Amino acid sequence: MLFRPAMLLGGLLLVVAAVTVAQRRGQEASGRRRAHRVQHGQCSYTFVLPEPEPCPPEPEAFGGSNSLQRDSPAAALNLADWPAQRVRQLEKVLENNTQWLQKLERYIQMNLRSELAQVQQHMVQNQTATMLELGTSLLNQTTAQTRKLTDVEAQVLNQTSRMEIQLLETSLSTNKLEKQLLLQGHELHRLQGRNSALETRVQALETQQQAELASLRGEKERLRRLLGRQSGALAGLERSLRAASGNSSLVQREQRRLLESVQRLVRVVAQGPASVRAAEHVFQDCAEIQRFGANASGIYTIHVANMTEPRKVFCDMEANGGGWTLIQRRENGSVNFQRNWRDYKQGFGDLAGEHWLGNEVVHQLTSRAAYCLRVELQDWEGNEAYAQYEHFQLGSEGQLYRLSLSGYSGSAGRQSSLVLQGTNFSTRDADNDNCLCKCAQMLSGGWWFDACGLSNLNGIYYPARHHTRKLNGIRWHYFQGPSYSLRATRMMLRPVGI
């Protein structure tokens, strides 16, 4: 577009030059043309050129706008008259024309320049406008897109949050379910436990009842047999009585004897069930045996619950009301008390003399009922003393035959020489004392050593005149001090309340 005004200007100049040349030629030849039209593209320029006078009579008439009109065929007639003037005139006209042309050129140039500037401005404006329009539309599109994007983003966020909420709810409900399941599991366990406990109890009751029934039946049978035997004997006696009634003194003596035996038999029949029971009964300890009428001290058989085999024990039926089951006796050093854990557990020695009944029996006995303990001591000067505990219990082997005593009283000191609670049993091969040392090895025997404690009735037996200054002897601190070895000891137990 920019090239067009330049070309236009160039074209115009060409035309003007062409016109000038044509005029010159016309001044020589014809000179009739007056109006000129220049056509260039859409634009057309029309300009009128002055025409010289056909025949000026005077030289002063030369000049002005009509000077060119002289360029006519008629003027050619005057050429011969005023050639010099004519030339000057023509030069002036030419000069004027040239000036005019220059003016025109300037004008056209000015016009063209402003037009060009306008066109350029227009274009710039148009372009700016279009750019602005484009920019705004772009912006519009961008904002629209942004809005859409934010919408989508919001939707996604919304969806995400909703899903998160749902997830949370689901996990919460899952947790709740898990908790409920756990609770139900616990409940089931508890119920199962209770069920099995009930079952075992019912079974135990059943077996107990069956055993009782069986023993009752046996007892009944035995009674019937005994009654039959006794009535038979009675009948025989009556018969012989009747037969012997005729005889005199001898008969009378016989009669008396027979009468006596009959009376004895009747007594026996009267107390039949009791004696039968006494023969068959299973005794738990010496106190039960005493209750059934045995009043002589000696060796008896007891059946301790939870122990498979019956045990023989020495019962003291006399001392302090009797019914005592001995668990220890020292009297002449005939038995070695330097034993291991197993021996002290099962017991050893001679029931009629020195012995240790056994920790397991004592544990089983004292776990079934409340027992008291009596310790009897004798020194070499013939003094006797005792220590009694209202309550005595021995823990299981797993509890290391832990000692539990309470309610001390007695003459063997104002205080107990045994630690009352929680002392474990120690032997030379089982060190359960409270000492860094091994009390059982140092002091010999098996005992409830503490660290190492104030007593040990299972120590070494020292004979007379060797019994003092002996730390590993048979000691009971609050009776004869820490280094006096005693002459005789007994430990025995009995149910509380006899």
Ligand SMILES: *[C@@H]1O[C@H](CO)[C@@H](O)[C@H](O)[C@H]1NC(C)=O
């Ligand atoms: C030149 O032209 C002007 C008009 O444009 C006119 O007034 C003047 O007389 C002319 N001069 C001559 C010498 O022709």
Ligand SMILES: *[C@@H]1O[C@H](CO)[C@@H](O)[C@H](O)[C@H]1NC(C)=O
């Ligand atoms: C300039 O804009 C006008 C309307 O605004 C339009 O008619 C003309 O064609 C545009 N010219 C160019 C060169 O874009």
Ligand SMILES: *[C@@H]1O[C@H](CO)[C@@H](O)[C@H](O)[C@H]1NC(C)=O
């Ligand atoms: C932008 O777009 C909206 C519709 O999407 C239209 O109404 C508005 O005229 C537009 N503005 C421009 C400057 O294009």
Ligand SMILES: *[C@@H]1O[C@H](CO)[C@@H](O)[C@H](O)[C@H]1NC(C)=O
């Ligand atoms: C999610 O969109 C729903 C409508 O579709 C509206 O009711 C709810 O409040 C929105 N939730 C959030 C967190 O924006």
Ligand SMILES: *[C@@H]1O[C@H](CO)[C@@H](O)[C@H](O)[C@H]1NC(C)=O
């Ligand atoms: C009387 O006793 C004697 C001798 O004990 C005996 O031989 C005799 O048969 C008895 N008499 C009668 C009648 O039983």
Ligand SMILES: *[C@@H]1O[C@H](CO)[C@@H](O)[C@H](O)[C@H]1NC(C)=O
């Ligand atoms: C033992 O009991 C019998 C009678 O049952 C009695 O005669 C005897 O004296 C009693 N002995 C003792 C030591 O109590």
Ligand SMILES: *[C@@H]1O[C@H](CO)[C@@H](O)[C@H](O)[C@H]1NC(C)=O
């Ligand atoms: C110890 O006493 C028991 C029972 O009394 C007896 O059998 C044994 O012979 C006695 N031993 C000694 C060494 O005195």
Ligand SMILES: *[C@@H]1O[C@H](CO)[C@@H](O)[C@H](O)[C@H]1NC(C)=O
């Ligand atoms: C004895 O046995 C029963 C079951 O037979 C048991 O429950 C009880 O704990 C046992 N007692 C001891 C002291 O071992």
Ligand SMILES: *[C@@H]1O[C@H](CO)[C@@H](O)[C@H](O)[C@H]1NC(C)=O
């Ligand atoms: C006895 O042994 C038990 C372990 O069976 C232990 O916990 C307890 O502390 C012991 N007692 C003492 C006094 O050492």
